[in-house]
Amino acid sequence: MASLFAFLRVISLLKAVWTAYSAFYLFRNYLAARKIGLPIRIIPISHTNPFWMLVDRHFISFIRQLPFGHNSFTRYNYRGWELADRYFSHHELGDAFIVVTPGRNWLYIANPDTIVEVFRRRTDFPRCLELTEILNVFGPNMSTVDGLQWKKQRKMTATCFNEQNNEIVWSETLGLANDMINYWSSKALLKTVAHDTRTLSLHVLSKAGFGKSFKFEGHDERKESSPSTSYKDSLQTILENCVLIMALGTKFLENPWLPQGLRRLNEACNAFQKYMTDLYEEEKQAFAEGRTSGRNLMSSLVRASQDEAKTGVGLTENEIYGNMFVFNFAGHDTTAHTFTFALYFLAANPQAQDWIYEELCQVLGDRQPDEWNYGVEFPRLKRCLSIMLETVRLYTPVPVAKWTDTRTQSLNVGAKTVVLPPDTMVIPSYASVQTDPKYWGSETLTWSPSRWIKTSNSTTANLEDEELITPQHGTFIGWSEGSRDCPGRKFSQVEFVGTMAVLFRDWKVDPVTQSGETIETARERVLRLIKSDSAPVLLLQMLHPERAPLVWKRR
Incomplete structure (x- = not known):
């Protein structure tokens, strides 16, 4: 006592x-x-x-x-x-x-x-x-250095995000989104889109980042496997548990007395590290021999670093690994959370679905996704892009x-x-x-993607005359601003627009009604859930989207 x-x-x-x-x-x-x-x-x-x-x-x-x-x-x-x-x-x-x-x-x-x-x-x-x-986690990167180190890293990482890579993002997104909507539409109701949009984003990054394609698997179709046997599984395990990894550190995870879940996480970190090391050595060898390799982010980063090393100092091996991790972390979670917000907003706003459907019909016609051309179609899908811009305006995932x-x-x-x-x-x-009415007009707390569109010719109703507005400088900073803005801005926009085009060209989405609800009250409930259930974990996200199941129906 x-x-x-x-x-x-x-x-x-x-x-x-x-x-x-x-x-x-x-x-x-x-x-x-x-x-x-x-x-x-x-x-x-x-x-x-x-x-x-x-x-x-x-x-x-x-x-x-x-x-x-x-x-x-x-x-x-x-x-x-x-x-x-x-x-x-x-x-x-x-x-x-x-x-x-x-x-x-x-x-x-x-x-x-x-x-x-x-x-x-x-x-x-x-x-x-x-x-x-x-x-x-895997080394210094653009987000964790400043001064001359940051200038060096920014210079070389900026070369990775180019139009060639955006074409890869576009084509990979279309195929994955098509598989995803086939999976979603096969279900009587979908408990949440959050798991599957994370998978889509992961697979797009796998292709654009490392040159590896994977078939889309819905959340209920995923099979447990060892993260050491697959690059995809190791990266997926890391990204789904990145908060734990960042909090504990990779050194701590090496302790053999840890519970099985943490040992499995350590296994994933080791497997991913080995995969990056092998690919790094392959790219260095290809560069030394004058061979052309893939057009993915890893190959671009290695080659940019090797070019810089001819006249100055390139990136260290750890800096390349660190930036590749941040590309995957930032590009995966930010885009996946934005998808989730946007899809629930669209489920609550059928008029917005009809609005982008009108654009998709005019731009894409009856052509199938494998016939859509990035350079031609992406710039014309302004309404689809406005869905992302309006969602980020209200729910910016990464404040600085x-x-x-x-x-x-x-x-x-x-x-x-x-x-x-x-x-x-x-x-x-x-x-x-x-959201300030001084800069955005009335109803600024209401999700309204049409606020981003203006018509250049007021005498016609042609969608080709529509233009995206340019907000007053300093009033929209969803991808940060200045020299430290997000280098993956267009990468994320291409992925988002491609997904919206596939999902809403032939389909529409509604919330599942609860007992005694009308579809209108169900939509109001979804809007209340978005407002009350959104908070930062590591990034801003909907905490419990599964509380509002959705159903997809063909138009």
């Missing part, structure tokens, strides 16, 4: 020390924030506190049920609060305000000109590498965090110049600026 009391006293002492420590730094950061001269909101726990991140949403949900439950703590003190808040805080507090935490101060900005300035001043406001270092690092920086916010101390986070308020 005495030992129990002693243990409890130690716990109480640690809690008291932690509380005092947090209170001291919270007060210190508050004093620093007051000197900046912007509106302030104070929260007692840092956003990035790992223990808080495990319970934040559940705890906040509980507190909100109490009489005093609506305050700054429940409004701002959880990951993804920006999604629920949208532009309302900035309309209350102005173009910029500061959230004070015990860790550091967070400056949120929703002035388009200020956002553009932050992205333009890349060296003054670098990415906070503390938040991205978990991506160093900047900071002042170790230096003091001045920043223009409207007519005011503020001075930011070192270690200040600088956050472009995506969820605010991309």
